[in-house]
Amino acid sequence: MFETISVATDARGVATLTLDRAEKHNAMSAQMISELTQVAAQLGADDTVRVVVLTGKGKSFCAGGDLGWMQDQMAADPETRFTEARKLAEMLQALNTMPRPLIGAIQGNTFGGGVGLAAVCDVAVGVNGLKMGLTETRLGLIPATIGPYVIARMGEARARRVFMSARMFDAAEAVELGLLARTAPSDGLADAVEAEVAPYLICAPGAVASAKELVRTLGPCIDDAVIDQTIRALVNQWETEEAHEGIDAFFDKRKPDWVANS
Template identity: 65%
Template sequence: MFETIRVEEDTRGVAHLWLARAEKHNALSAAMIGELTQAIGRLGASASVRVVVLAAEGASFCAGGDLAWMRAQMAGTAEERAAGARALAGMLAAMDGCPKPVIGRVQGNAFGGGIGMMSVCDVAVGVAGARFGLTETRLGLTPATISPYVVARMGPARARRVFMSARLFEAAEAERLGLLARVVAPEALDAAIEAEVAPYLACAPGAVAEAKALIALIAGQGRDAEALRAATEAALVARWESPEAAEGISAFFEKRPPGWA
């Protein structure tokens, strides 16, 4: 059984993959990263699953990386830091490469790694009133392992507006940036998700999977995906080892401004 997520599948083959750390705003811990990787692999391989809905319990969709987990990575050995970066990159790659359509049900705020998970969804629908941000630079970090997916979703020009500044933005801007396909009232979210799910249930599952693979093939032309993934892992580790990250994380836990603020 999972401890940080839960999985539900209905009779139509629609699986809901729920982030279930509501008390921690669904921040990504090492356990959650491992469980998400395992769950999305199972769902992708399941003959009965037609569509995956990535959803979250509580008020927040995902607050990003768990700060205690990031602090542990910074305090670990070089091998432990590299393993942590690989685990996070592997989770995102598994979600991005899932052969089933993945629909993001974004019922609340999303920051950092939460933006990364929105970006690996085939479509994400969010609620008015939710706030978003790539907040890593505020802590002396960078959006490293999520960067291939965020930039692919937004495009470089739009990514420049929010990728480096840690600026928070509203759902309407998330839609303009391409992170969200639609913004709806909270009470209309489930109907909007169902509207995204229903067309797939009339499609041939194998054709859907192969069509999704074609997008990945065409989008990846001229790009060494493994080399890119390794480069983002190395970038994350380098940031974890930097004096700025040490200061930023310490300042967060000590509830004081970092030295550069």
């Protein structure tokens, strides 16, 4: 049914949702964005599903947005750019509002939009040794549509430490920043995730869903107006000379001019 993701549900109702583009470090293509939106709706509507575990196949959890997809946005007209940015924003909100606990099993490096995927998880556990980073500004872009979720997770003060600089940070700092709840060795990740999953299996599913909805309404507001603001910010940045230079430099395997001239 899906080509870029896979889903398997065990007898307990624990669904494992796996990003399945290992050869591309699970970078989010237009197809993956669409499939994640679809599966969030399906899992959220399935009363047999008690918990969803989000993970990735291969060495990386998610390298962010697929560069080919981003290059397509550089060549697109403004209306198409806005439509594609909205699809990305709606996917994140679909996962964020899914009425099932979402547990992140962050098994590898996580950059750009992948940090957004980790941030929409109710709990994220990462392997020791992974690297994370909001790397968009290296390409002349900004972490726009993921921004509300990242800032809700970190808080503004901690987000400012890494939101604009594209600085890489390790798993321990990700815990300090609030992106990860805790870390585990690679051979202990499954047990650490199971420790987060198990408590939900003795809770009333409807109460869990209602509690999740309540905590979202009590936290930072991420409504249609906020989402539209982030879409406009991303589209506006896509139209800048910096974005074109950053994407072109990546594909040309050269330094962008702001690095080459520094």
